[in-house]
Amino acid sequence: MARRSSFVMFGAGTLAIGLVVAALTLLRTNEEGPTDAGGTSAEMEHIHGIGVDPGDGTVYAGTHYGLFRIADGTATRVSEVQDYMGFTVAGPGHFLASGHPGEGQDGPSSVGLIESTDGGETWETLSLSGEADFHALEYRHDRVYGLNSMTGQLLTSTDKQTWDMLSQTAIADFAVNPDDPDVLVTTTEQGLTRSDDGGATFELVTSAPVMVFVSWADDGALAGVTPDGVVYTAQDPAAEWTKQAGLDGQPEALTVESATEIYAATNGTVLASTDGGATFSPMLDQ
Template sequence: MAGALILATGLVVAALAILRNDEDPAGAGVGAAPEMEHIHGIGVDPGDGAVYAGTHYGLFRIADGSATRVAEVQDYMGFTVAGPGHFLAGGHPGQGQGGPSSVGLIESTDGGETWETLSLSGEADFHALEYRHDRVYGLNSMTGQLLTSTDKQSWEEVSSAEIADFAVGPDDPDVLVATTQQGLTRSTDGGATFAIVESAPVLLFVSWADDGALAGVTPDGVVYTAEEPDGGWTERARLEGQPEALAIDSATEVYAAANGTVLASTDGGATFSPLLDQ
């Protein structure tokens, strides 16, 4: 599969999380007092504004300073919000669960409480997912392919470029940005080809809000924002610890995860504060 060093950084962190604790850290299932281990994805439910974190040990809902595990324990390697209470994910089954080692594309329409397998079970391990323009875009870590689907069942390979993360433009389904070892890249043909964005820093994760604002974080935790992929990128805050996930909801609201902590910014990434009460 794609061997970018950027992607390898995330895999090393995940492996260390497994070695540190190979049991359920909360000691129980849904609703247990959670202790989040390695966060793979962040999303905001547009229905109620709650923040969700897909982690190595389940999906967590974060609201009012506390977190609740809302789904059975499994490894949500890729996670995205498709609509109010509507989530898509990929990853691996939890301890003691049957089935293939990768779950393919799974879907929840009840806020993450229950999940249904839709396609590619045992064939895809999505490490990045996005739902936009009535399409699913997914990065299959098993093959390095960037895939798209309009029905969540049949898939088309659009690229096998070595990318670590990607984001889809809010105005055009064929415009994407992707992070690579060489730097941020941009595509205008649905991901078939990418060109380096010379003005952008080297980023680990990237996210694109509905209002057009962009955010990215470097491998060493520096957050940047921009109004256009090839415009000026402004340095913002520096996260403490290894960055694990990033999501921008608007030009003012940015969410990030580092060292198992979910952080929120309401000033466009200039400052971040933990979402969970200490």
């Protein structure tokens, strides 16, 4: 399941937009770095979400400067330049996102929910333009879930047009059980929380460490990462969480595709693990 998240600071009863930890070290690419589809230099900075296209397994990263396709050690920008604060994959070549328009683009400062059906090259506004800035998005059970940073509301929609509120509380990220749409987990300042009633109520999961990002794969595997970049995995949110590798940097995004396949972002680059988080390697050639 594609995953996606931006930086939301845990607040004392409020949801504040910002960094969850101290200022991130930014990656400014040079002529050996990421490129546009046309071959020109591009900036892959502030990675807000990672997703994997189920059609061909290609990894995508939503960033402050557009959507990038990562393959063969390089990152190529496939979209126009705009800020993708939330990003998730809904199907082969089918992406959902949120964020802000790029320089010189018309429209409200927050784009609401936008959709691409051509692998990220073009996008259409679906709903909540000017009303929502989703810093976390997930598509599962034929519905989209989104964390609106403008209001602190966790919302869901079955048609991508009309929305229902699940909860309104200070959370940084969330994940939905692949087998049950009523079971969700969220990351909070107090720790991981779990809901068994579709988000109406949440209880603290005492077995889990405090994490900033969390992701739930289709095969049931869970992964989370702490604010200082240590990855943990589990097979059930209430079960024991196993400490895995550190990212050697503050986390920017996380997605778990399976019990063995995990992707994370730190310092403006994407890391991949094929051994369940025991080790991570950069996906981009240095």
